[in-house]
Amino acid sequence: xxxIVVLPYAVPGVVAAVGLIRAYSSGPLNISxxxxxxxxxxxxxxxPYMYQGIRNSLLTVSAGPLxxxxxxxxxxxxxxxxxxxxxxIWPGVLVSALLSFSxxxxxxxxxxxLVGGQIQTIQVYLYRRMGESGHLASAIAITYFAxxxxxxxxxxxxxxxxxxxxxx
Amino acid sequence: MSDYLELQGxxxxxxxxxxxxxxxxxxxxxxxxxxxxxxGCGKSTMLRCIAGLSDIDGGRILLDGKDIANLxxxxxxxxxxxxxxxxxxxxxxxxxxxYGLKMRGVDKxxxxxxxxxxxxxxxxxxxxxxxxxxxxxxxxxxxxxxRSLAVRPxxxxxDEPLSALDAQIRKNLRSEIRAIQRQFNMTTIFVxxxxxxxxxxxDRVCLMNKGRIVQEGAPEAIYTKPRTEFxxxxxxxxxxxxxxxxxxxxxxVDSAAQSFAIRPESVSLLKGSAESLGTDxxxxxxxxxxxxxxxxxxxxxxxxxxxRLTIDALNDGRSxxxxxxxxxxxxxxxxxxxxxxxxxx
Numbered sequence: 001x002x003x004i005v006v007l008p009y010a011v012p013g014v015v016a017a018v019g020l021i022r023a024y025s026s027g028p029l030n031i032s033x034x035x036x037x038x039x040x041x042x043x044x045x046x047x048p049y050m051y052q053g054i055r056n057s058l059l060t061v062s063a064g065p066l067x068x069x070x071x072x073x074x075x076x077x078x079x080x081x082x083x084x085x086x087x088x089i090w091p092g093v094l095v096s097a098l099l100s101f102s103x104x105x106x107x108x109x110x111x112x113x114l115v116g117g118q119i120q121t122i123q124v125y126l127y128r129r130m131g132e133s134g135h136l137a138s139a140i141a142i143t144y145f146a147x148x149x150x151x152x153x154x155x156x157x158x159x160x161x162x163x164x165x166x167x168x
Numbered sequence: 169m170s171d172y173l174e175l176q177g178x179x180x181x182x183x184x185x186x187x188x189x190x191x192x193x194x195x196x197x198x199x200x201x202x203x204x205x206x207x208g209c210g211k212s213t214m215l216r217c218i219a220g221l222s223d224i225d226g227g228r229i230l231l232d233g234k235d236i237a238n239l240x241x242x243x244x245x246x247x248x249x250x251x252x253x254x255x256x257x258x259x260x261x262x263x264x265x266x267y268g269l270k271m272r273g274v275d276k277x278x279x280x281x282x283x284x285x286x287x288x289x290x291x292x293x294x295x296x297x298x299x300x301x302x303x304x305x306x307x308x309x310x311x312x313x314x315r316s317l318a319v320r321p322x323x324x325x326x327d328e329p330l331s332a333l334d335a336q337i338r339k340n341l342r343s344e345i346r347a348i349q350r351q352f353n354m355t356t357i358f359v360x361x362x363x364x365x366x367x368x369x370x371d372r373v374c375l376m377n378k379g380r381i382v383q384e385g386a387p388e389a390i391y392t393k394p395r396t397e398f399x400x401x402x403x404x405x406x407x408x409x410x411x412x413x414x415x416x417x418x419x420x421v422d423s424a425a426q427s428f429a430i431r432p433e434s435v436s437l438l439k440g441s442a443e444s445l446g447t448d449x450x451x452x453x454x455x456x457x458x459x460x461x462x463x464x465x466x467x468x469x470x471x472x473x474x475x476r477l478t479i480d481a482l483n484d485g486r487s488x489x490x491x492x493x494x495x496x497x498x499x500x501x502x503x504x505x506x507x508x509x510x511x512x513x
Contacts, residue, residue, distance in 0.1 A: 065254035068221050071241040072248050073268030073319060083267075087258040 005051040008044050017113035038115050045107065046100035053099065057092025091158060098155050102148060172197040172232060172355050173323055179226035180213055187213050189379040198353040202366040205376035211359045215325050218357070219248050231322055247316030248325040251332055253308045255300035261311050262287065262296040268319035286314040289348060306337040313345065317352065326358045330365065342369060363403055367391060375399055397508050400429040407432060407477050416473040418450055418502055425507035432480040434504040437468065437490070438497040449499045456496050459489050472498050
């Protein structure tokens with residue numbers, strides 16, 4: 001499980017993009033160049049981040065015994081998960097999600113190759129404008145930077161809350 | 169009273185290893201039975217099988233006349249307390265205790281009164297709104313106990329509930345658990361690797377090794393009459409003697425047994441020659457090798473007739489501990505020599 005999940009780390013974006021385009025530009029699932037292929041690719045790219053983050057949260061709250069205890073007290077598996085696991089790993093899930101978001105936000109190579117012609121993400125947009133006007137590109141870069149700064153601040157704050165919550 | 173919980177031929181394998189090998193156990197209502205054994209003997213696995221957290225590969229589990237082996241954990245009416253407490257960190261103490269009742273659809277007022285009742289029993293009434301992280305280990309384990317009792321289970325399983333606590337709290341909580349168990353007449357299985365805990369707490373002790381129950385009986389019986397070498401070594405610091413060693417010490421052995429055991433406190437150390445002895449005592453000359461003070465007992469390592477023995481003497485303050493490397497005379501009582509069966513017999 002862990003090996004499969006961490007695999008996206010090992011595959012360079014260019015290689016993944018070429019492979020994806022070839023696989024999905026024909027056949028029953030012809031979604032090359034659409035938002036769907038981007039969604040699929042993003043899903044794979046963030047898997048390692050989400051997996052590690054959530055796995056760590058599960059380990060710190062020792063989810064196994066908690067689930068067992070809840071089940072013995074009469075909860076169904078789903079109910080046990082919703083009532084005693086989810087509230088405890090929630091901050092960890094949120095941090096992983098934000099981290100994944102900022103990773104995707106900065107992702108350029110794969111996006112440009114997969115859907116660069118059709119969909120403009122901020123990176124693709126920035127790349128295009130760079131050729132036209134230096135001023136516009138600078139403005140975009142600054143805005144982009146400020147946005148990431150806010151996101152990072154939020155991330156750090158949440159991270160502190162997670163650690164603090166464990167100690168209380 | 170008839171058997172309340174009955175395990176028949178429980179088998180459990182992990183890969184090619186037999187973790188539980190045809191285990192049979194009968195427990196009467198209101199009885200406290202200890203599963204005792206070294207780590208890896210299958211005692212915790214057995215508890216998980218009874219609770220339904222692990223599947224069994226064979227056998228039947230009868231609770232109150234009903235086979236529960238194929239029921240999911242939540243339908244078994246079994247409560248369990250874990251070594252690491254497993255309290256829900258996002259809920260307060262009283263919410264933790266009420267959790268099981270809530271899952272069973274008990275209304276709020278009834279839940280409240282039940283949790284107050286249990287809080288009073290475990291003496292944590294003033295902590296009802298605290299979160300588990302704000303409590304000490306002993307308090308957390310008391311909450312865990314209250315939580316599993318709240319739903320009135322038919323059987324309570326305790327999986328090494330005291331091993332994460334320090335010595336003083338462990339002793340207090342031990343007697344508290346026993347008192348609560350008696351008060352509710354709760355049928356209880358207690359798993360531990362600590363023989364002292366097992367002896368002080370239980371109505372009956374089952375000593376397990378390698379997935380089997382090797383001996384079961386009342387605490388005093390299992391302590392004074394170990395059947396095999398394994399039991400003798402595990403239950404106390406018995407001196408286990410081979411047939412040749414027994415010959416060297418006693419001069420004669422009237423038994424075909426291959427190994428023997430003698431309790432460290434049943435060998436007396438003689439100071440001087442003035443002490444009068446019964447006729448069945450045998451005197452041996454020896455040398456003290458090690459002296460360790462355990463508190464109320466002084467433990468000597470002695471070599472006599474080429475045999476190493478452990479001897480416990482009461483630390484009564486009247487005699488100073490004897491010095492290391494000093495010669496000593498031992499009085500051995502042949503009636504105290506136990507004949508052991510071969511392993512697996």
